[in-house]
Amino acid sequence: MKYIKLSILLICGLVMSCSEDNDDNLRLDPTEPNLVIKLKFDPNQERLGNLGQPVSVVTGNAAQSPSINRMSANYIEFAQMETTALGTGEIIFEGDETTAGGALAIDFQNAVFAGDNETFLTIPLSEIATGNYEWVRVSLAYQEGNIDLLVNGQDYTGTLASFVGYNSYITSFDLNGSTFDINNNKVQGFWAFESQEITTQGQAPAGATTVPNPLFNSSPIPQGSCIVTGEFENGLAITGNETQDITVTLSFSINNSFEWTEVNADGKYEPEAGEQVVDMGLRGLIPMVSN
Incomplete structure (x- = not known):
């Protein structure tokens, strides 16, 4: 588990393919204890900025x-201490990457979803x-969800x-029956949107996520990455003598995480009025351990 891809060290940085579950990742030996990683999305979790401090929506924007x-x-990646540099902790997962679009990029078509x-x-x-381990780092690649608009x-x-990944190679994807053909690399902040009234795509400003x-x-992370860092409340101990599964739930804050510039100051996203998406980044990470 100690190999590190060059992209993670140098530039490691918001939709579809794969099956609806991750059966291929589930345990092969039911008698052996496993580490189970689950995802959670919490709209009430604290809204943080880049430095991990509570922040409000920027004046002139809405979310x-x-x-x-x-x-x-x-x-x-699990990190032992706050001074553990990126890439030197225990790397438990690395997704597929490809150069099919030119520069090295996340291979979206082979991504794992939950x-x-x-x-x-x-x-x-x-x-493992x-x-x-006191900290966990997660490089986010893609989010898909519902938003309201006017x-x-x-x-x-x-x-x-x-x-939201540092760079993604995308062939095509489907949103509610609408197909987006890309066949190219897309840097962090590329987005697409589908509703019964609008089907569109765009790019958030560089560095805005x-x-x-x-x-x-x-322990800084490279600019243009999407490596969110969170602290275990009571740490995570791996002894090697475990007889039961350990579950780590990665709870991500989605508290006002979709943000746009306001043209009409009504708190509603109005793309036809020229309101532009500026941020789609998750707003914090709390890892929780259970047996």
Whole structure:
């Protein structure tokens, strides 16, 4: 588990393919204890900025908490201490990457997905180095969920696909029956949207995606990455003598995580009025351990 891909070290940074579950990642030996990684999306969890401190919506912007249907990550690492540099902890997952679009990028077509309270990854505990871990780092790749918008005075709900990874190679994807053919690399902040009134795509400004890192001073992450950092409340101990599964639930804050510039100051997203998406980053990470 100690190999590290060059992209993670140098540039590691908001939709669809794969099956609706992750059966291929589930345990192969039911007699062996496993580490189970689950995802959770919490609209009431604290809203953090890049430095891991509570922040409000920027003046002149508005935001809402989306309903996340599923998410993909490309990298998960346990870190022993706050000074453990990126890439030197225990790397438990790395997703597929490709150069099919030119520069190295996340291979979206081979990505792993999970929804709220669903299992993202299951691996034998015997494959994880023993030790005490205080932090977890997760490189996010993709989010898909529902948002509200206002079109010609009517309220609608649509589906937003947001690619937040450092770079993603995408052939095509489907949103509610609408196919988006891309066949190219897309950098962090590429998004697509589908509703009964609008089907569109766009690009958030470079560097606008929020990536909370409470360890900014001791363990910085590369610019343009989407590696969200969270602290275990009581740590995570791997002894090598476990007889039961350990479940780590990665709880992500979606508290006003979809943000746009306001043209009409009404708190509603109105793309036809020229309101632009500026941020789709998750707003914090709390890892929780259970047996």
